[in-house]
Amino acid sequence: MVARADFEHSDGTEGANVRFTGRLTLARLGDVPARLEELGPIASVDLSAIERIDTVGAWIVTRTINEHGAKIIGASPEAERLLHALKDDKSEYRVHRDRRSGLERMLGEVGTASIAVWRELIGIIDFFGAMILALGTQIRARRRLRWHAIVTRFQSVGVDALPIIGLMTFLIGIVVAQQGAVQLRQFGLEVFTINLVGRASIRELGLLMTAIMVAGRSGSAFAAQIGTMKLTEEIDAMRTIGVSPMEAIVLPRVAAATILMPLLGFYASLCAIAGGGVFCWIGLDIPPVTYVQMLRDIIPMTDFWAMLIKAPVFGILIGVTGCYEGMQVRQNAEEVGKRTTSAVVAAIFLVIVLDAFFAVFFSSIGWN
Structure with missing residues (x-):
């Protein structure tokens, strides 16, 4: 059976020491990203026990490093290549809930549609x-x-x-x-x-x-x-x-x-x-x-x-x-x-x- 992504952690003086296991891939991530956010400060990330890593997994590791200043331990050549490609990526990819009211969203959509119709009409003319x-x-x-x-x-x-x-x-x-x-x-x-x-x-x-x-x-x-x-x-x-x-x-x-x-x-x-x-x-x-x-x-x-x-x-x-x-x-x-x-x-x-x-x-x- 293919191992799901998981991690173990132990408390250190500078923060938690995280050791990933299983396959750190999109199909096997599960709730790992949410659990990582709940840990608090992270001092180190150990990748020696992972079976496989893809771009999404490397991005999760990169985001953790950028957020907490953690160091990487035991990365394989494949993991190092992916992490190197993503090392300068410090953007936040988060889905934010639209907190506007239903009326505001409706008016916004009507306005956008009206502008599109007006531009179409001007183009036809x-x-x-x-x-x-x-x-x-x-x-x-x-x-x-x-x-x-x-x-x-x-x-x-x-x-x-x-x-x-x-x-x-x-x-x-x-x-x-x-x-x-x-x-x-x-x-x-x-x-x-x-x-x-x-x-x-x-x-x-x-x-x-x-x-x-x-x-x-x-x-x-x-x-x-x-x-x-x-x-x-x-x-x-x-x-x-x-x-x-x-x-x-x-x-x-x-x-x-x-x-x-x-x-x-x-x-x-x-x-x-x-x-x-x-x-x-x-x-x-x-x-x-x-x-x-x-x-x-x-x-x-x-x-x-x-x-x-x-x-x-x-x-x-x-x-x-x-x-x-x-x-x-x-x-x-x-x-x-x-x-x-x-x-x-x-x-x-x-x-x-x-x-x-x-x-x-x-x-x-x-x-x-």
């Missing part, structure tokens, strides 16, 4: 400004936009997203219609479920859910792709040969997201309306023809214009956030995952905040 400058430079130099790169992103951002966006918004339309009908049935007004589904789908739900899905799919893909290119030094190579990464990588992705968001938002709204129509037909016995006719009377054009105004803004926000987070990758592959997560979280948060501002703005100008 700065990155957006750099992108606008790059676009202006490209226009002034009369260089053609990289339409091939933009069209390539149409496939990943738009076409590949159609099935999942359609299915998700179709089911959401059913859920909204079902929940609305349950509440309106109490007043005998189930027919107004059509109003709820139609206006909510066109004005808010279709576009908002699309933006969240695009942020999760495309925003994360932008961050991961650019982050990987940073690690493999492809972006540095592009700068070396005179190609602007902002023009070659960022602008096509942001342009694709901006162009496709209105189309995806309109498609999602139609799918949500179709889901609500299926529920109204099956659950409320409202024929599809009646459902469509009522939608034409209920949905104002202002809802459609509001959606078309918000959609490109959301697309720019998702594209810029994803590309910005990818450009922030510096060290290793683990940071790619962290930045990808940050891209999704930041994009969804900013989309929801902007949607709230748009709702207040449109209401203030009478687009209710």
